[in-house]
Amino acid sequence: MDILIFILKIVIPPVLVLNFIPLMIWFERKGSAYIQERRGPNRAHILGIRLGGIIHNFADVIKLITKEDIIPANVNRLYFIGAPLIAIFVGIVTIAVVPLADSVQIGEKLVHIQVADLNVGILYVFAISSLGVYSVLLAGWSSNNKYSLLGGLRAASQMVSYELALGLTVVGLFMLAESASVSEIVRHQGPHVLHWNFVQQPLAFIIFWIAVFAETNRTPFDLPEGESEIVAGYHTEYSSMKFALFFMAEYAHMVVAAALITALFFGGWQVPFLTTLDLKxxxxxxxxxxxxxxxxxxxxxxxxxxxxxxxxxxxxxxxxxxxxxxxxxxxxxxxxxxxxxxxxxxxxPEWGRVLFAALVQATSFGIKMTFFAFFFIWIRWTLPRFRYDQVMNFGWKGMLPLALLNIVVTGVVLLWKGNHHG
Amino acid sequence: MGDPIFFYLFATIVIGGAIGVVFLSNPLSSALSLIFSLAGLAGLFVLLQAHFLAAIQVLVYAGAVMVLFIFVIMMLNLEDCKKHLKVSFASLIGFVIALNLAIVLVMHVSAPLFDDGVSDKTFGTIEGVGQLMLTRYLIPFEIVSLLLTIAIVGAVILAKKDNPKETT
Missing domain, CATH: 1.10.287 (Helix Hairpins)
Structure with missing residues (x-):
């Protein structure tokens, strides 16, 4: 039993993230098409089945795998090959601390529906995702190409700048939940929608959301690969599956970011107005x-x-x-x-009720997560790209002071409430 | 806590990374081995139950400080530097001092190294570290914050151009 849970915990999260990637690509294709009043992919089919364009992903995969894998002559091979691996690794492992449903009691054991319930919780996510910048930096440097280098430099400065705002926004959540563990933050929000953190911490939510866009290098912050200025930025020299790994990593990052937004600000697995006990x-x-x-x-x-x-x-x-x-x-x-x-x-039966509650909660999580994942695409096809100095000014002079203000205000309010009720 | 195997694994990473910093000729490779060394150190912190310190170690050093190092290396586009192994008087003195330090460290630290040492469960948690920082070590903590603020202001002033009209 223990081994089964162990294996499931190892297998499910990566499979979940990796399977979300084709869905995201389909969202991107179809979403951009309808936003631009086109039809989007609708030709690729297997025996006439097109699934509204999802089958097009198979054509993509075949193309990317069979394409010639070019390693340019003057690259640093070790870093050139290592960079995409770091990118996809970082994208997948950060899901580990996000709970997909409430903890389930199986016999004597309390099983957490997440890989690891760490005390440092969200700090683990930040620590790992801060390593993601190396993939972009190394790709840019090792390609030995000035456009790639420029893309890498842009990515490094941008990700370091926005990481600060990102890290500071969650301090307010720690103060509310009195814990840094993601499952604790989710549990603290409760089933009532008005107690969820996007209502309790609206400023933190908006800053977090913007900073996450910058961290995942999505429009309007996609300067590292701004195609109108620096070809394709850090992955200019990449082809075939190495390019595909960067591509997949970008979507994996979006999936994880959507999962984090859901868990931190939208009650994670909480079903609106229904507690786990109600569901059971x-x-x-x-x-x-x-x-x-x-x-x-x-x-x-x-x-x-x-x-x-x-x-x-x-x-x-x-x-x-x-x-x-x-x-x-x-x-x-x-x-x-x-x-x-x-x-x-x-x-x-009892186990049926427990299973039903967990499934409903996981579904609730999945629906919210899918919405926020879709939001990334919605924004990308709606907003233009920032200029580089705008990104820096906005990050350091706008987001950072606001994030600090959020901490101070949260502290004052908590102190005031504590004095009046305690 | 944990297998000694993990200790040796992380210790090897730390020392291997540190050796790499000194002996690799490519500045970028040196910086990357420093990251490995720091990550190994974070692993050692985890073995000591100091999870918070480990996360902060990776987040601050590997994730932010070293990114800036590499940023500068890439920006300046440094060439490989040729290492000359010639024995000078200065390097000899440096070696003797380092050896002395190593002997002192081995003699005084090796005894409790394999002792568990940590009994309190809250020792390495965010709560534990926060408690210590805001009660027992409050004044050193504030002094360090002040020092950092001074350093930041100093850096800004140094980086500013001489003519105040141009900077705006």
């Missing part, structure tokens, strides 16, 4: 409601897809794609909804 004791009722809702949504989309069917639209296998998804969805909706209506709220 009322599990049959909520399961009933969930099955009915999901069936209804499946019925809606199933019928929508079926109504799209028109023979001879493409004159090949793609004609039947809507049926391949529409019919199972429709049948699933009928089966689920029918059994829920006729066999009614089911009695659940």
């Amino acid at each position: 004791t009322q599990a049959p009722f909520y399961l009933y409601v969930t099955v009915l809702t999901v069936s209804f949504i499946a019925l809606f989309f199933g019928l929508l897809l079926l109504s799209q069917f028109k023979k001879g639209k493409y004159r090949d296998a793609r004609d039947y794609e809507v049926l391949v998804f529409g019919i199972p969805l429709f049948l699933l909706a009928l089966a689920g909804g029918g059994s829920a209506i006729f066999t009614g709220p089911w009695a659940l």
